[in-house]
Amino acid sequence: MSSNFENITVNDLTGRISKTVQIANGQTGEVWKGTYTVGGQQEIVAMKAMRSTLFGDSVDAEKTMRRLLREVKVWSTCVHPHLALFIGICYETIREYRVPCLISPFYENGTIKQYLRHNSDAVPMNLFRQILSALAYLHDRDEAIVHGDLKPTNILIDDAGNAVLADFGHSRILGISGFTTNRSTVAGTSRYMAPELMVPENDEITPTPTKASDVWAAGMTGLEILSGKIPYVEIGDKQIPMTIADNKLPNKAQYYPPVPSGAWSAFLKCWEMNPSERPPVQRLSDYFDKNYGPDSIRPTRTRG
Structure with a gap:
């Protein structure tokens, strides 16, 4: 062999x-x-x-x-x-x-969920921005890479308290022969998976993760990181595919009030049902850096 x-x-x-x-x-x-x-x-x-x-x-x-x-x-x-x-x-x-x-x-701090649970001084938004920068790097390489399984359990925390994206077992290199092969099963966990991966238009074709499906997953991952609650927290695992097929999205007012309104608006763009309408991840990363990064809060000028 x-x-x-x-x-x-x-x-x-x-x-x-x-x-x-x-x-x-x-x-x-x-x-x-x-x-x-x-x-x-x-x-x-x-x-x-x-x-x-x-x-x-x-x-x-x-x-x-x-x-x-x-x-x-x-x-x-x-x-x-x-x-x-x-x-x-x-x-x-x-x-x-x-x-x-x-x-x-070996990342002693474990996954991002484990780390946030035991480190109250950690800033979830900063960790999420770090993951967006990593995903943007993958998507914007000359040989672009789709991660294919973005979710909090695949985000680890290093010794310095920074987030690192892990598990490339479902990744693929776009446009390289031998690295775009469809698989018999779609990778990922349903709560983070884009609808086109769970409900393909053609039953004879196995859906393949794309940059757009990574962006959907980034939105769901960000939702969990910022709120501390899994996507569709009120719904059981078995009902998730049908819920997403019915175009239902997470309910901010009822279940995710801590998520900032600007971040929620960005997540809604990630969750567009039409993959072509989702933003590129670099744009998403730039938005969060601009609005929630260290330079986003400036002192108010006062008149002397």
């Missing part, structure tokens, strides 16, 4: 990484806390490993390796202060396959 990992330049840390404890798991992967030995010193890292069930036969194994190749290709080329750092890979054997684990720093 050819994985083509030899065509991507990354740090191979095999033999210098040791797993210690599993900290998360999902349908396709597991996240482990581990140690990285470098220069005689040990650093704490996070390791993303694939589940053994994905290697049941050669067909599944090939699909899994292609998915990993996409993620490594995307993540390893991204450098931004508010994107999780990609350190390298280390190989482990799953059945008869040599499979890379993806290595990043």
Whole structure:
């Protein structure tokens, strides 16, 4: 089985990484806390490993390796202060396959929700603006990248208290052969997913995340960060797709009064049902920086 990992330049840390404890798991992967030995010193890292069930036969194994190749290709080329750092890979054997684990720093502060829960002096708006800057970087690269799974659980906090966007497992590089392949299932969590991803116009076509669907997710993510409540807080998970299909949006007056009116107006633009009417993320980022950044509040002039 050819994985083509030899065509991507990354740090191979095999033999210098040791797993210690599993900290998360999902349908396709597991996240482990581990140690990285470098220069005689040990650093704490996070390791993303694939589940053994994905290697049941050669067909599944090939699909899994292609998915990993996409993620490594995307993540390893991204450098931004508010994107999780990609350190390298280390190989482990799953059945008869040599499979890379993806290595990043271990962010002790956890997710943005965990951090805000335990740090009352943190400023949610500042953290949200940082994530918008990271998303704008991805979208505006020469080889533009769609994140595809923007939500608070994929936002981590570094040691300095800054937000970093993580998990490129559902990302895609626009216009690059082999990195725009439709998947059999749409990535993401329904509360943050754009309607076109859940209710496709053509049942025969698997919907693909786009810049516009990232913008929808950014609005829902911002809503949760600024309010402390999940999108559609009053609705159960199973009812979310139908609610969005019926063009119903979150209710500010009843459930999200703490969100500033200007931010809410921006979110409404993110939630336009027609994807082409949603603003580019750079415009969104500029708006929040201008209106809610450190230079947005100026002293009122008084007449002498």
